[in-house]
Amino acid sequence: MQNHPVYTDNDPQTEYSTLNLGPTHPATHGVFQNVLQLDGERIVSGVSTIGYIHRAFEKIAEHRPFYQITPLTDRLNYCSSPINNMGWHMTVEKLLGIETPKRVDYLRVIVMELARISDHIICNGVLGVDTGAFTGFLYMMEHRESIYEIYEEVCGSRLTTNIGRIGGFERNFNTIAFAKLRKFLKDFPVTLKEFESLFNRNRIFVDRTKDVAAVTAEEALNYSWSGPLLRAAGVDYDVRAMNPYSSYEDFEFEVPVGTNGDVYNRFLVRNEEMWQSLRIIEQALTKLEKEPTDIFHADVPDFYLPPKEEVYNNMEALIYHFKIVMGEVPTPTTEVYHSVEGANGELGFYLVNDGGRSPYRLHFRRPSFINYQMYAPMSRGMLLSDAIINMSSLNVIAGELDA
Amino acid sequence: MGKISNEELLKKINDKFPEQLTVVGEPFGLLTLETGREQIIAVLDFLKNDPALQFIFLTDITAIHYPEQEKQIGVIYHLHSLVNNVRVRLKVFLVDGDVNIPTATDLWHGANWMERETYDFFGVNFVGHPDLRRILNVDDMTAFPMRKEFPLEDPNRVDKKDYFFGR
Numbered sequence: 001m002q003n004h005p006v007y008t009d010n011d012p013q014t015e016y017s018t019l020n021l022g023p024t025h026p027a028t029h030g031v032f033q034n035v036l037q038l039d040g041e042r043i044v045s046g047v048s049t050i051g052y053i054h055r056a057f058e059k060i061a062e063h064r065p066f067y068q069i070t071p072l073t074d075r076l077n078y079c080s081s082p083i084n085n086m087g088w089h090m091t092v093e094k095l096l097g098i099e100t101p102k103r104v105d106y107l108r109v110i111v112m113e114l115a116r117i118s119d120h121i122i123c124n125g126v127l128g129v130d131t132g133a134f135t136g137f138l139y140m141m142e143h144r145e146s147i148y149e150i151y152e153e154v155c156g157s158r159l160t161t162n163i164g165r166i167g168g169f170e171r172n173f174n175t176i177a178f179a180k181l182r183k184f185l186k187d188f189p190v191t192l193k194e195f196e197s198l199f200n201r202n203r204i205f206v207d208r209t210k211d212v213a214a215v216t217a218e219e220a221l222n223y224s225w226s227g228p229l230l231r232a233a234g235v236d237y238d239v240r241a242m243n244p245y246s247s248y249e250d251f252e253f254e255v256p257v258g259t260n261g262d263v264y265n266r267f268l269v270r271n272e273e274m275w276q277s278l279r280i281i282e283q284a285l286t287k288l289e290k291e292p293t294d295i296f297h298a299d300v301p302d303f304y305l306p307p308k309e310e311v312y313n314n315m316e317a318l319i320y321h322f323k324i325v326m327g328e329v330p331t332p333t334t335e336v337y338h339s340v341e342g343a344n345g346e347l348g349f350y351l352v353n354d355g356g357r358s359p360y361r362l363h364f365r366r367p368s369f370i371n372y373q374m375y376a377p378m379s380r381g382m383l384l385s386d387a388i389i390n391m392s393s394l395n396v397i398a399g400e401l402d403a
Numbered sequence: 404m405g406k407i408s409n410e411e412l413l414k415k416i417n418d419k420f421p422e423q424l425t426v427v428g429e430p431f432g433l434l435t436l437e438t439g440r441e442q443i444i445a446v447l448d449f450l451k452n453d454p455a456l457q458f459i460f461l462t463d464i465t466a467i468h469y470p471e472q473e474k475q476i477g478v479i480y481h482l483h484s485l486v487n488n489v490r491v492r493l494k495v496f497l498v499d500g501d502v503n504i505p506t507a508t509d510l511w512h513g514a515n516w517m518e519r520e521t522y523d524f525f526g527v528n529f530v531g532h533p534d535l536r537r538i539l540n541v542d543d544m545t546a547f548p549m550r551k552e553f554p555l556e557d558p559n560r561v562d563k564k565d566y567f568f569g570r
Contacts, residue, residue, distance in 0.1 A: 050538065050539065051537075051539035051541075054540065056548065058524075058549060059548060059549060059553075059555055060555065063555050094431060221459055221460060221485075222511055222512045223511075223512050223513040224460065224461050224462070224511060224513030224514075224517075225513075237460070237485055242485075242488055243488070334428075334430045334431075335430050335435075336430060336431050337431075337433060337481060337490070337492065339462075346462065348462060348481070350463065350465060350481070352467060360467075361468075363463070363465040365462060365463045365481075370517070373512075373515055374512070377512075402539055403539070
């Protein structure tokens with residue numbers, strides 16, 4: 001697993017020093033702790049402690065109607081909230097048998113790919129910061145801002161978006177949203193190109209990242225890794241390609257794969273995924289031209305909240321509003337597992353329904369949680385500075401880690 | 404869809420483990436089987452290592468609490484065969500008071516934290532687990548909070564009583 005040999009010193013006089021990395025260390029990029037035993041700068045062993053921001057979302061979800069669970073999913077991976085939101089909406093739609101119109105699917109694809117880009121911007125930018133180059137992070141951060149501005153046009157909020165509704169979107173994309181999207185598609189590739197030329201062949205960066213924390217495909221699968229980390233190790237598993245949702249089968253894109261799963265490979269895979277996301281968004285915009293422009297949600301009055309003006313002025317809308325809010329719409333008694341390709345890997349929703357207004361049991365398969373468990377074992381024998389970079393390239397988001 | 408249909412999959416499992424698994428259903432195309440804790444590891448091992456099936460990816464382990472049932476705690480495994488692109492769900496139900504089940508950590512290292520999480524929230528004892536401690540909750544917690552009898556909010560708090568709201 002590790003390329004650095006474990007420094008073994010059999011002298012019983014050897015004293016290891018203990019380092020508490022976290023819970024609020026700047027290098028952890030989130031609230032979680034690793035207690036490391038150090039021999040000089042080599043890590044001898046480590047124990048991960050997590051749960052500092054556990055908020056019992058699964059328990060809360062058992063007491064909330066479906067549409068009120070969306071804000072909970074916001075707070076899982078808060079760097080790419082829209083993917084969580086829409087993953088949840090699609091889970092409920094699968095449960096209820098709702099077919100969404102193509103235009104809704106394409107709009108969702110656009111928002112989800114923007115979210116993926118914004119997540120990868122953070123991860124790769126911060127990887128640069130941790131290796132000592134702040135410049136790339138600042139260049140890229142500007143474009144995360146433009147992505148957030150697009151969210152703002154679509155749903156009104158930026159970080160915890162609560163974007164969309166069961167069945168589609170709460171409102172249609174306006175012209176400003178499309179204008180901002182086009183501007184982003186024009187500006188971002190320039191920066192991304194610059195970012196790549198800043199890092200990809202940079203001697204310092206390559207020396208710091210290449211062959212650091214390399215993981216074989218077998219190990220990655222054994223630890224149930226998914227997402228860019230698994231793909232960097234050479235396994236081409238992408239939920240978008242394997243179990244397409246939201247009409248991903250209509251799009252042409254490539255699944256970038258690395259060779260040895262080291263930090264450098266993960267960096268390259270994430271960069272390439274941003275290019276592929278841009279490609280998907282371009283295709284979605286072309287496809288949208290052929291769709292009627294006024295459709296932004298499925299025709300499911302039983303589950304889609306009517307607009308407020310209608311509720312005040314129209315009896316039928318008031319009835320539906322009441323029924324949805326009070327949870328008086330019957331739902332099937334069954335169980336469903338739906339997964340989407342989150343920015344960190346397979347984000348799964350296991351929903352067991354008993355026909356009531358809230359789930360009987362809801363379990364989130366959180367990629368950060370499952371990816372992170374290899375961190376302590378793989379750090380053994382590593383230099384502390386390498387372990388920091390490794391953590392930053394795992395892209396562990398504390399919200400998703402702890403749920 | 405996958406390269407192996409659910410019928411073929413079920414036939415292969417039934418040939419290997421006759422009369423030991425019952426089909427719960429196929430909700431949304433995902434074959435769901437129920438088995439006992441005596442053979443769960445053998446079934447998982449077979450699914451993972453059979454050259455034709457290759458369920459090499461452990462998607463998830465979790466549990467559900469059904470207080471009305473005789474066997475209250477259900478442990479749920481989701482497996483994914485990346486080669487055939489087919490998923491399967493396995494359930495094992497345990498009687499409350501004897502919530503012991505063998506660990507899957509020998510098959511997948513990734514099962515480690517999933518089982519710790521399941522223990523933390525449901526009290527399922529995974530026999531043979533190398534490090535079965537609480538993971539998200541505090542270590543000195545005594546309850547298993549995802550069980551249905553555990554209230555969402557502290558029942559002793561008074562600031563949410565109805566009379567404060569004129570009810």
